[in-house]
Amino acid sequence: MNSRLKKLLALAIVAAPLAASAATGDPALGTITFQGMVTDQTCSATINGVSGNATVALPTVTAATLAGANSTAGATPFTLGVTGCNTASVQQTVLARFQGVSVDANGNLSNTAAGGATNVALQLMDSVGGTPISLSAGAANVYAGWNVAGQGINLGGAASGTHNYGVQYISVPGGATAGKVIGATQYAITYQ
Structure with missing residues (x-):
């Protein structure tokens, strides 16, 4: 063997363990956890007939209607609809799960409008005039970080x-001021 070939072979023998170490990720940078579910039920979901992102418009109310502590106004229904469900599935109840994008200490959706109304939030309910849905992390109805809401769709x-949920303005401290109100929640569906 000529000396040049010997040098290349020696370099390859030295470099191979280093390349293997780099390929295995030494030292470990983190963990990737993969999560999923297998079910015999799948449905397509809509909010007020809209797939994906939807906007629910609440009525305009006066600040005076939200002057008192724990006052509410502007209750508005929104409909969760499901279609394309497997009729032979043993899982015949569809539940909505909500996770607020910005949630206040009372479990309501914080007003995220820049320069918007103060002392006002948005409260989700299992129906208009029904039971409030707390979006707080410690709420009793939390499932894997999402808040399971209401009776669902049988x-x-x-x-x-379909199931009609509700949303309304709420002023826990009272003394709401005038301005825009925006709040957002992510939603998903689960089956029982």
Whole structure:
């Protein structure tokens, strides 16, 4: 073997363990956790007939209607609809799960409008005039970081169904001031 070939072979023998160490990720940089679910039920979901992102418009109310502590106004329904469900599935109840983008200490959606109304938030309910849905992390209805809401949709063998939830303005401290109000929640559906 000529000397040049010997040098290349020696370099390859030295470099191979270093390359293997780099390929294995030494030292470890972190962990990736993969999560999923296998179910015999799948449905497509909509909010007020809109797939994906939706906007629910609340009525304009006066600051005076939110002057008192724990005052509410502008209750507005929004409909969770599901279609394309498996009618043969044993999982016939569809539940909404909500996770607020910005949640206040009372479990309501914080007003995120820049320069918007103060002392006002948005409260989700399992129906208009129904039970409030707390979006706080410590709420009793939290499932894997999401807040399971209300009775859900009982499909009863049908391929589609709906449930009307509600949202309203709430001023826990009272003394709401005039301005824009914006709040957002992510939603998903789960099956029982």
